[in-house]
Amino acid sequence: MPLVASLLAGLVFGLGLLISGMADPAKVIGFLDLAGLWDPSLAFVMAGAVAVGLAAFAFAGKRTVSVLGEPMQLPTARRIDRRLIGGGVLFGIGWGIAGFCPGPALTALGMGEPQAFVFVLAMLAGMGLFEWLERPRTGRVIDGIIRP
């Protein structure tokens, strides 16, 4: 049952991206281009999503288990540090270059767009690079095995 709910949530999310215009990089760039001909549409996407989200998370925040009995795993981190801001800035630069952020890129991939395919491959490589840079460094590799 949680798997079905997960699939449905992903599906509704993707439909929202398609209907709203978020899945179209040209529209995203039109929103980010304040100094050019500005298309404010995407502010309405955020407004619609957050309006629903505010009510949902106010309710979800009080629960310890989900409606389906799953443990609530909402974030607890509160620190605002260099990693958070630096990561956000790197992401924003990439977003501004191509007009793709992770969700819309995956939905555009489902549309069979070759450019989305290339972007997603590079994004996966970027995530892999993060894992490599942040790999545990405490152990020493002896005979190909990390020993503490």
Place this chain on the structure above:
Amino acid sequence: MRIDWTAFSPWPALAGGVLIGIAAAMFALLNGRIAGISGVLGGLFRPVAGDIGWRIAFLLGLIGAPLVYRLFATLPRIRVDAGYVALIAAGLLVGLGTRYGSGCTSGHGVCGLSRLSPRSFAATAAFMGAGFATVFLIRHLLRL
């Protein structure tokens, strides 16, 4: 500031936004999780038993959305102006940045702002600011 009235589409934007909000609400209330795409995808790089299926299911829904959409209507056309070199650079930055920043437009933007999280407000300000600055640089200073 000049508004692009021909491209401006407040109603589909609002309706799509509400759907995105409903999806995030479903995921939080039914699965107890944050619908943050970079986090859902990134978690697969360090797979933990029992923590894989829901990620795959969510991503399949997201990728499969155009197939379902096509059953009812013609898919909207999308346009990607970036060339392949730019797409690769952008993808690397988005992958790396969203993992270091612990989230993207969905996790920090939609869910974080809805949770009134100061951390997500800061992250959203960082990536929106960088997005605005990057487009200004590319379109108006470098004129690429």
